[in-house]
Amino acid sequence: MKLYKGKGKIIILIILQVIYSLLNSGFAISIKNITDSITIGNYDVFKNNIIKTTTSVALLIFVLLISIVLKNSISSEYMKTIRFNALKYFYNTNTIEVNEEDKSEFFSFLTNQLDVLEESYIKIRLEIISDLILLIISTITIIYFNVLFLPLVLIIGLILCIAPLILKKWINKESEYRIKNYEKYMSISKNYIDLFYLIKSFNIMDKILTNFKLVVDNSAESKKRLENKIGMANGAISFLNLIVTLIIYILGGYLVFEKTISIGMLIAVAQLMANVTFPLTNIISAINEINSSKPIRESYNALLNNGNNAKSNIKKDIFPIKLQNISFSSEDKNILDKVNLKIDKGKNYLLLGSNGSGKSTLAKIISGIIDNYKGEIISGNSCHLSEIIYISKDNQIFDDTVKNNLGLYGHFKIDESYIKLFNLKDDFLKKNANDLSDGEKQKLIYLRSLKANKQLMIYDEPDSSLDDQSRKSIINDILDNGLTNIVISHHLFRIIDKFDEIWSVENGCIRIYNSSSEFLNKQNIL
Numbered sequence: 001m002k003l004y005k006g007k008g009k010i011i012i013l014i015i016l017q018v019i020y021s022l023l024n025s026g027f028a029i030s031i032k033n034i035t036d037s038i039t040i041g042n043y044d045v046f047k048n049n050i051i052k053t054t055t056s057v058a059l060l061i062f063v064l065l066i067s068i069v070l071k072n073s074i075s076s077e078y079m080k081t082i083r084f085n086a087l088k089y090f091y092n093t094n095t096i097e098v099n100e101e102d103k104s105e106f107f108s109f110l111t112n113q114l115d116v117l118e119e120s121y122i123k124i125r126l127e128i129i130s131d132l133i134l135l136i137i138s139t140i141t142i143i144y145f146n147v148l149f150l151p152l153v154l155i156i157g158l159i160l161c162i163a164p165l166i167l168k169k170w171i172n173k174e175s176e177y178r179i180k181n182y183e184k185y186m187s188i189s190k191n192y193i194d195l196f197y198l199i200k201s202f203n204i205m206d207k208i209l210t211n212f213k214l215v216v217d218n219s220a221e222s223k224k225r226l227e228n229k230i231g232m233a234n235g236a237i238s239f240l241n242l243i244v245t246l247i248i249y250i251l252g253g254y255l256v257f258e259k260t261i262s263i264g265m266l267i268a269v270a271q272l273m274a275n276v277t278f279p280l281t282n283i284i285s286a287i288n289e290i291n292s293s294k295p296i297r298e299s300y301n302a303l304l305n306n307g308n309n310a311k312s313n314i315k316k317d318i319f320p321i322k323l324q325n326i327s328f329s330s331e332d333k334n335i336l337d338k339v340n341l342k343i344d345k346g347k348n349y350l351l352l353g354s355n356g357s358g359k360s361t362l363a364k365i366i367s368g369i370i371d372n373y374k375g376e377i378i379s380g381n382s383c384h385l386s387e388i389i390y391i392s393k394d395n396q397i398f399d400d401t402v403k404n405n406l407g408l409y410g411h412f413k414i415d416e417s418y419i420k421l422f423n424l425k426d427d428f429l430k431k432n433a434n435d436l437s438d439g440e441k442q443k444l445i446y447l448r449s450l451k452a453n454k455q456l457m458i459y460d461e462p463d464s465s466l467d468d469q470s471r472k473s474i475i476n477d478i479l480d481n482g483l484t485n486i487v488i489s490h491h492l493f494r495i496i497d498k499f500d501e502i503w504s505v506e507n508g509c510i511r512i513y514n515s516s517s518e519f520l521n522k523q524n525i526l
Helices: 007-040 043-091 100-145 147-194 196-201 205-257 263-292 294-308 359-367 402-407 416-421 426-430 438-449 468-479 493-498 516-522
Strands: 321-330 333-343 348-353 374-378 388-391 456-460 484-488 501-506 509-513
Touching: 007 043, 007 100, 007 263, 043 100, 100 147, 100 263, 100 294, 147 196, 147 205, 147 263, 147 294, 205 263, 321 359, 333 359, 333 509, 348 359, 359 388, 359 456, 359 484, 388 438, 402 426, 402 438, 438 456, 438 468, 468 484, 468 493, 493 516, 501 516, 509 516
Parallel strands: 348 484, 348 501, 388 456, 456 484
Antiparallel strands: 321 333, 321 374, 501 509
């Protein structure tokens, strides 16, 4: 998992932790000297040791505070990189449009799950660095005191290192279950909020609340189970730690009676052994936490890999595009049935049909938004989807100024001549786009589409909510843009002769008319 390139700060952190650990071992040695000076009754030595110890403690606290600030800085830099990359690669994925559930899951990932990642992976790894350095230096100091303590350190290390191997799968499985339930909770919550008016209109609040209570209960139960298992795992380690402390005093007491070590050395070894067992315990607990964050890290890596593998836009002619035996069903209802079409470069196509006939579905299949269809689409360019844009009839508007909506935050240069062309007021660009009328929003969406620079433009009712003059201006502009256009509309009979082909969706099939007169005769309009 590649996260952060600031190696300089990590090197400084390691140096600070080495200094901190040396000072910590020095403190244990000072405690030994103080105790021994008390034992032999030498006040001058006692006083000198107190002064040295006080100085080293002050320095130790200073280094500790600097280390804490540096750890927080490194963690912050890590998370800024992760959050930025997450959204960046989400936009780079091959999927042209994701459904509402996908959006909800990604929002949960971007907020809650990345918070978990920060606490259970980023910060934990930094703590492991600190604990590991303290453990190593403390172990070396213990061996320096008396090599007889080496077997004890090794046995303790072996016992405590076996624990995570036993607990790893236990914690991992519960963590996956927790994340699955939490994602469902987030998705359902957002969905129920989005459908507020539908739920109120049909008066199904009781049913929704019953379903929601079940989701909430499952989420809370999964969290409780995970926390209980992590708590039990850490409790087992703490119990081992108490046993280790008892063993230290049993062995140390024996060596004191044998006159092998002094009482001061026993106290110092006990202090240093705490600097071995506690860091080792923390490392083991950290491993459990890191294991619990594995599903989140896998999601992040999958997102990055998906984004990296996204094909680049290649300006290669995508025409002709052929649809062969395209069929699509939704909720056991046939929407399209064995549709065959050919889209040639530079032509204008009018797509007609009654509401719910499948016009928008066909447009979304051509543009790649819907991909779970049967049949085949053949193009002159395997990357053809990057050269097709579907301009939805739904108002896709940012909650921001018209200027930022039109220019997509500086991505496009705004041609103000078009604003005058469509009789929009001078202060149009300064307005909040959500405050516009439906007709103005439709004009905004169309003006923005002019900058798309795609080979195939698909407009889904671009003339809806428009007055006759604006409708005429926009449609004429589309038909004269020199690109290949597919227009879905109900209002274009007056200019139907400007289209090269008319496609009529009827009972899931497509009737193709090569001229307006052919279509009008068939419809008994002439």
